[in-house]
Amino acid sequence: MAGQANPFESLQEQIDDAAAFLDAPQGVVTRLKNPERVLETNLTFELDDGSLETVRAYRSQFNGDRGPYKGGIRYHPGVTRDEVKALSGWMAYKCAVVDIPYGGGKGGIAIDPADYSEAELERLTRAFATELRPLIGEDRDIPAPDVNTGQREMNWIKDTYETLENTTAPGVITGKALDSGGSEGRVEATGRSVALAAREAFDWLDRDVAGATIAVQGYGNAGSVAAALLDDLGADVVAVSDSSGGIHAPDGLDPRAVKNHKAETRSVSGYGDAEPITNEELLTLDVDLLVPAALENAIDSDLAADVRADVVVEAANGPLTPDADDVLADKDVYVVPDILANAGGVTVSYFEWVQNRQRFYWTEERVNEELERVIVDAFDRLVDSYETNEAPNLRTAAYVVAIDRIVDAYDQAGNWP
Ligand code: NAD
Numbered sequence: 001m002a003g004q005a006n007p008f009e010s011l012q013e014q015i016d017d018a019a020a021f022l023d024a025p026q027g028v029v030t031r032l033k034n035p036e037r038v039l040e041t042n043l044t045f046e047l048d049d050g051s052l053e054t055v056r057a058y059r060s061q062f063n064g065d066r067g068p069y070k071g072g073i074r075y076h077p078g079v080t081r082d083e084v085k086a087l088s089g090w091m092a093y094k095c096a097v098v099d100i101p102y103g104g105g106k107g108g109i110a111i112d113p114a115d116y117s118e119a120e121l122e123r124l125t126r127a128f129a130t131e132l133r134p135l136i137g138e139d140r141d142i143p144a145p146d147v148n149t150g151q152r153e154m155n156w157i158k159d160t161y162e163t164l165e166n167t168t169a170p171g172v173i174t175g176k177a178l179d180s181g182g183s184e185g186r187v188e189a190t191g192r193s194v195a196l197a198a199r200e201a202f203d204w205l206d207r208d209v210a211g212a213t214i215a216v217q218g219y220g221n222a223g224s225v226a227a228a229l230l231d232d233l234g235a236d237v238v239a240v241s242d243s244s245g246g247i248h249a250p251d252g253l254d255p256r257a258v259k260n261h262k263a264e265t266r267s268v269s270g271y272g273d274a275e276p277i278t279n280e281e282l283l284t285l286d287v288d289l290l291v292p293a294a295l296e297n298a299i300d301s302d303l304a305a306d307v308r309a310d311v312v313v314e315a316a317n318g319p320l321t322p323d324a325d326d327v328l329a330d331k332d333v334y335v336v337p338d339i340l341a342n343a344g345g346v347t348v349s350y351f352e353w354v355q356n357r358q359r360f361y362w363t364e365e366r367v368n369e370e371l372e373r374v375i376v377d378a379f380d381r382l383v384d385s386y387e388t389n390e391a392p393n394l395r396t397a398a399y400v401v402a403i404d405r406i407v408d409a410y411d412q413a414g415n416w417p
Helices: 007-019 026-032 081-097 118-132 151-165 186-204 221-232 255-265 279-283 301-306 322-330 344-358 364-388 394-413
Strands: 037-046 052-063 069-075 104-109 141-145 213-217 236-242 245-248 275-277 289-292 311-313 334-336
Touching: 007 026, 007 081, 007 322, 007 394, 026 394, 037 081, 037 118, 052 069, 052 081, 052 118, 052 141, 069 081, 069 151, 069 344, 081 104, 081 344, 081 364, 081 394, 104 118, 104 141, 118 151, 141 151, 141 344, 186 221, 186 289, 186 311, 186 334, 186 344, 186 364, 213 221, 213 279, 221 236, 221 255, 221 289, 236 255, 236 279, 245 279, 279 301, 301 322, 322 334, 334 394, 344 364, 364 394
Parallel strands: 069 104, 069 141, 213 236, 213 289, 289 311, 311 334
Antiparallel strands: 037 052, 052 104, 236 245, 245 275
């Protein structure tokens, strides 16, 4: 990744920027800049050869004023305590900005899952679920998938929790497979909200997303679905990349065919007759819309100076360093912030949890309609905050909306001595 900014410091800076527009007392702002608690633990599990391995894992519960802590679990060698703390904060603000009744949480294990067999990953995931058991619960803290985790890991966590608790509690985790209580539309939800946010942003700027040229960095769940849905809206996806490199086709790629190619070869590289391109070249292509959909700190201030897109819609969490944000604002590049743009994942997680609690399941059409309503309403509220507060950028405007809602919930609950 380009930048080395500490994501937790980035988060704190974002809160300070937004707090300047609110008259919340300093003590409350400090509270909103730090997690309520963080679990840091060693997980020891057996490898297939019978030896034992110990790895580091975290769960941060950032803020629970508006409801149970909610947020994914990531498996990645770059996972650190500060990264997990930052990601849990972004979850709290994300849930508030789209007005769903959750707080924020996040977890992670510092491993490269490619180094382990499926059986090893299952033992590791069940060890983590056992450690998490006293902290999580349907009304307490509800994990979900994140980078390098998916339905398989969620099902293992749910099964471990239910077995140890001797109950059925499908709502203890979201992002489950359909037959284990998952929701229609969950897999596509993050990419769908990215595409909806891009459509709304272009509308607001009196531009049409149909015909817009798009580059997508990161071609996993979020990036590949966003690319396919933007293609459905008539946009031209001209470049995509993953950790092994990128491809560029000025006349447009077929995002679904690229996804199939990646499924077969584990990489977007080598697709059709597209030209190879580096990640840096992709991020600075002359396109209408740039969608960073990989990891945090993908764009620092140096790279931001070379960004030529007019609009950036953040599918990843924290892909811009705060300095990069300033550089892009100075260049009048509109950045639709992660806490709104990628909120589709947590929104449909919320729908999944609602369905689990009611034991009554919705059609995919209903899920997508409800999601569209949430994202469009949140975007309208964001624009209102941007215009009435004369905020320097959309991110600060989004934090103002979110902080205001969390502070209101805190005030209304009163203060437990
Ligand atoms: P994923 O693991 O499915 O995909 C990540 C992609 O990024 C992969 O294609 C990987 O090759 C690529 N990548 C990694 N390092 C890269 C690099 N240096 N350059 C280019 N590409 C690189 O993960 P995902 O679920 O799509 O998540 C992507 C981002 O979206 C993360 O920041 C995550 O926190 C965020 N997000 C995901 C969801 C969700 O529901 N999946 C929800 C909200 C936010």
